[in-house]
Amino acid sequence: MTVYLDHAASxxxxxxxxxxxxxxxxxxxxxxxxxxxxxxxAKEALEEARDAVAGWMGVEPAGVTFTSGGTEADNLxxxxxxxxxxxxxxxxxxxxxxxxxxxxVEHAAVRRSTEVAAAAGHEVRSLGVGPDGLVxxxxxxxxxxxxxxxxxxxxxxxxxxxxxxxAAVSRRVRxxxxxxxxxxxxxxxxxxxxxxxxxxxxxxxxVSSHKIGGxxxxxxxxxxxxxxLRAQIHGGGQxxxxxxxxxxxAGVVGFAAAAxxxxxxLATLAEQVExxxxxxxxxxxxxxxxxxxxxxxxxxxxxxxHLLFPGVENEALLFLLDARGVCASxxxxxxxxxxEPSPVLLAMGVDRQEAxxxxxxxxxPSTTDDDVHRAxxxxxxxxxxLGVARVAS
Amino acid sequence: MRVxxxxxxGVDSSVAAALVLDAGHEAVGATMKLWxxxxxxxxxxxxxxxDARRVAQQLGINHQVFNFSEDFESRVVGPYVAEHAxxxxxxxxxxxxxxxxxxxxxxxxxxxxxxAVATGHHARVERRGEGWCLRRGADEAKDQSxxxxxxxxxxxxxxxxxxxxxTKSEVxxxxxxxxxxxxxxxxxxxxxxxxxxxxRKEFLAARTELHPGRIVDEEGRQIGELDAVELVTVGQRRxxxxxxxxxxxxxxxxxxGLVRVGPLAAARVERxxxxxxxxxxxxPGREEPLEVQxxxxxxxxxxxWLGGGEVALGEPVRPVAPGQSVVLxxxxxxxxxxxxxx
Numbered sequence: 001m002t003v004y005l006d007h008a009a010s011x012x013x014x015x016x017x018x019x020x021x022x023x024x025x026x027x028x029x030x031x032x033x034x035x036x037x038x039x040x041x042a043k044e045a046l047e048e049a050r051d052a053v054a055g056w057m058g059v060e061p062a063g064v065t066f067t068s069g070g071t072e073a074d075n076l077x078x079x080x081x082x083x084x085x086x087x088x089x090x091x092x093x094x095x096x097x098x099x100x101x102x103x104x105v106e107h108a109a110v111r112r113s114t115e116v117a118a119a120a121g122h123e124v125r126s127l128g129v130g131p132d133g134l135v136x137x138x139x140x141x142x143x144x145x146x147x148x149x150x151x152x153x154x155x156x157x158x159x160x161x162x163x164x165x166x167a168a169v170s171r172r173v174r175x176x177x178x179x180x181x182x183x184x185x186x187x188x189x190x191x192x193x194x195x196x197x198x199x200x201x202x203x204x205x206x207v208s209s210h211k212i213g214g215x216x217x218x219x220x221x222x223x224x225x226x227x228x229l230r231a232q233i234h235g236g237g238q239x240x241x242x243x244x245x246x247x248x249x250a251g252v253v254g255f256a257a258a259a260x261x262x263x264x265x266l267a268t269l270a271e272q273v274e275x276x277x278x279x280x281x282x283x284x285x286x287x288x289x290x291x292x293x294x295x296x297x298x299x300x301x302x303x304x305x306h307l308l309f310p311g312v313e314n315e316a317l318l319f320l321l322d323a324r325g326v327c328a329s330x331x332x333x334x335x336x337x338x339x340e341p342s343p344v345l346l347a348m349g350v351d352r353q354e355a356x357x358x359x360x361x362x363x364x365p366s367t368t369d370d371d372v373h374r375a376x377x378x379x380x381x382x383x384x385x386l387g388v389a390r391v392a393s
Numbered sequence: 394m395r396v397x398x399x400x401x402x403g404v405d406s407s408v409a410a411a412l413v414l415d416a417g418h419e420a421v422g423a424t425m426k427l428w429x430x431x432x433x434x435x436x437x438x439x440x441x442x443x444d445a446r447r448v449a450q451q452l453g454i455n456h457q458v459f460n461f462s463e464d465f466e467s468r469v470v471g472p473y474v475a476e477h478a479x480x481x482x483x484x485x486x487x488x489x490x491x492x493x494x495x496x497x498x499x500x501x502x503x504x505x506x507x508x509a510v511a512t513g514h515h516a517r518v519e520r521r522g523e524g525w526c527l528r529r530g531a532d533e534a535k536d537q538s539x540x541x542x543x544x545x546x547x548x549x550x551x552x553x554x555x556x557x558x559x560t561k562s563e564v565x566x567x568x569x570x571x572x573x574x575x576x577x578x579x580x581x582x583x584x585x586x587x588x589x590x591x592x593r594k595e596f597l598a599a600r601t602e603l604h605p606g607r608i609v610d611e612e613g614r615q616i617g618e619l620d621a622v623e624l625v626t627v628g629q630r631r632x633x634x635x636x637x638x639x640x641x642x643x644x645x646x647x648x649x650g651l652v653r654v655g656p657l658a659a660a661r662v663e664r665x666x667x668x669x670x671x672x673x674x675x676x677p678g679r680e681e682p683l684e685v686q687x688x689x690x691x692x693x694x695x696x697x698w699l700g701g702g703e704v705a706l707g708e709p710v711r712p713v714a715p716g717q718s719v720v721l722x723x724x725x726x727x728x729x730x731x732x733x734x735x
Contacts, residue, residue: 315459319505322455338426338460352463386504 003326003371007364014213020257024250049256056259058196059222065242070187070208073221074109077204081150081181083230098149099123103135104347107158133162133295144176151182155189159331159344160295161304170201192301203227214258218251273363274302280372287380305361312357312386315339320382331360394418394508402441405513407448407575408564412555413511422449422456427465428586468492478601480647481716482626491543509551517557524674525549529725532560542720542730543671606650625652627714661709667702667719670731677728684722687713
């Protein structure tokens, strides 16, 4: 039996999402952009889904742009918002290109998008984090000024689960860079936080369906009215000219069902999962006294358990956990499937060697008490094996 | 046994994995991610990892990726650049075998509870009395025992080289027979981390300063110029401008920016000094008649180990570039070897 503790990577479909998608795929079809009856039914399904997702996110339905996932939503937010900021025809490096402030611990979708912006001549200012993983508010004050067009700070870190002080970030952005668009990647916040509280303090918010029990390949960018975005995918002008292409109706129907279910179940689920996460952490720390919690004493979302095992290589640890039926992650996978040193941990000031000893276990709705006990035992076993084995020579 | 197969995504290691299974062992495949930079030549590209993964799926075994790129940088690429900068001629494949494949990888395999590792090298590990012997591969043209000469008894006890008893065409036939997707994949060539476009010169120029220099003959007269002393190899004849004629490079002096050339007769050597030799099963006896090989596919010549790092050759040979490996054989078994000294 597999113990699945990688919900932050992808979480299984919620039964209601599966039922909604199955119903749509069996009985519905059609291109929502058409003008006939079949198209109208598809359009209706799409817009009902938009209402539900908007409600879950806490934005107006008109502000929801469906995308192919969190990554596309992040690209559209950063590059789309900059597209309008720099609409004036000007060469790279010219002063009227807005600057970007971005935290050093963002997901690659945001990080790489800001690299594209930098290559196009935008100044990119990196906002560091402290050893606790929280963005440096003092530095933020120094980075913000009237030249800043876009600020992107995540709601929750993808590796550590640390919750960023977004309300405080927002207050500073409004005061020092009142013209700037504030974006947050809330992909990892989606499963665990009431998103309307997040949306209330930002202009753009990215979410993903498969982290909350919806299907893969669907996400959304929520925007406040009046925030203009330049499309990054061009064509028929769907999604209010913000994202062309025939919408993935079955996908958004599943996403909407998952969002409704999550909103309803959130309070109970968060409490249960947090208790299991704390139990898992306690069991591991008891069994492996050298292990440390990566960001102790900082507010984290309930599903994330992120630990360091000094002296242990996480690639080897993951191998042994896999062999024992435990699916876990090291946080940051490279394209070929190996483990890269985590840029998040390096930004927190963890040294390279220690960074390569990290393990991310993320719990979800389907995680049981038995999973917690088996995972804790497997981790303890694996660390013990790696701690004693040596090449006989 | 539990065997961890180093699968590069090439045909040899694909068949090695199949043969490990055939022999009744439990096998897991692992691909080392060694190089993160842009290269279109050898191993480690995402598509090679994908090939290895798919072959593992075809064989029904698990597959993992080990990211050793930082070790590769510090143990292989960095020293490769430093050696060139010092005017020597390194062989990075040997350093990769020494530090990555048969140290880092082997060590991890043992930690993970494997009894042995297997690779797709063309050489043979055979039992000899109490110990192990490293023999040339069955395919003379593909023999890779030279680049494995640093393996000692502790390593050989844990290394399987399943394709060493086959010729390359037998390996391809076997792969085709099993329907492996790598059956017709071309052999890897050259140094895996050097892009074909731009080559060695561009790679080195990006990482170290290359210096122009003068080519001087045996009497010290300047007979030519060149724009990167660091790219010249002792024993080289082609690719140098100027009135080189029939002469060979006899010395490279980076500090002085000098490349000395001389006629072959004067350049030939009959004695070599080997640095930090490693032995498969102990140092050979003094004066023992052995065979000496000075490049990966070079013709072995008769010689004797004199002790103290010295090798006497039975015939004069072209000078061996400092940094190249000198490998001693007893019959077709590797005795050991080390780096040619300056």
